[in-house]
Amino acid sequence: MSRALIVVDVQHDFCEGGSLPVTGGVEVARRISGHVEQHHDRYAAVVGTADWHVDPGDHWSSEPDFVDSWPVHCEVGTEGVRFRPELAGALEHVQAVFRKGGHEAAYSGFEGSTEVEGREVGLAAWLSERQVTEVDVCGLATDHCVRATALDARREGLATTLLLDLCAGVAPESTEAALTQMREAGVEIVPAG
Numbered sequence: 498m499s500r501a502l503i504v505v506d507v508q509h510d511f512c513e514g515g516s517l518p519v520t521g522g523v524e525v526a527r528r529i530s531g532h533v534e535q536h537h538d539r540y541a542a543v544v545g546t547a548d549w550h551v552d553p554g555d556h557w558s559s560e561p562d563f564v565d566s567w568p569v570h571c572e573v574g575t576e577g578v579r580f581r582p583e584l585a586g587a588l589e590h591v592q593a594v595f596r597k598g599g600h601e602a603a604y605s606g607f608e609g610s611t612e613v614e615g616r617e618v619g620l621a622a623w624l625s626e627r628q629v630t631e632v633d634v635c636g637l638a639t640d641h642c643v644r645a646t647a648l649d650a651r652r653e654g655l656a657t658t659l660l661l662d663l664c665a666g667v668a669p670e671s672t673e674a675a676l677t678q679m680r681e682a683g684v685e686i687v688p689a690g
């Protein structure tokens with residue numbers, strides 16, 4: 498059995514001071530770095546995902562509904578798209594970053610790809626090439642991109658664990674609903690550690 502850690506979207510715009518901030522985002526970045534520094538030996542691979550928008554159409558709106566449309570965020574070429582500096586300890590162990598959403602909304606890290614020797618490889622294929630059968634998922638935000646990534650991991654047949662203390666959600670109600678949905682899909686939800 499081989500396990501990977503997927504660190505979802507710990508970018509400036511999703512943390513305090515960003516354009517679409519999640520309360521507790523900076524603290525989550527710190528905790529993820531601590532977790533990876535302490536436990537990287539238990540993972541065959543550590544990967545990151547990043548919301549990476551060029552022109553995502555109506556995913557961005559000047560009058561966002563915060564369900565299907567959002568303020569401008571994670572625009573390529575801006576500070577907002579970068580990983581938080583507090584994530585640096587984790588990034589030392591990150592082997593690949595899967596970027597998603599260039600020209601569309603993309604919540605799941607499994608919609609992302611990374612360049613390997615001149616070709617774009619999706620997250621599922623990348624994990625499969627490394628015989629990964631289990632994943633731990635953490636990051637931002639529990640009720641959106643973390644949720645979508647964990648659900649897709651289950652659809653890919655991966656044993657999936659959500660490290661709850663290493664996540665933060667946008668809103669309490671949608672976070673509770675997301676946790677229920679993940680549990681029902683077979684995601685194991687545990688505190689980190």
Ligand SMILES: [Zn+2]
Nearest residue numbers: 548556598603
């Ligand atoms: Zn986005």
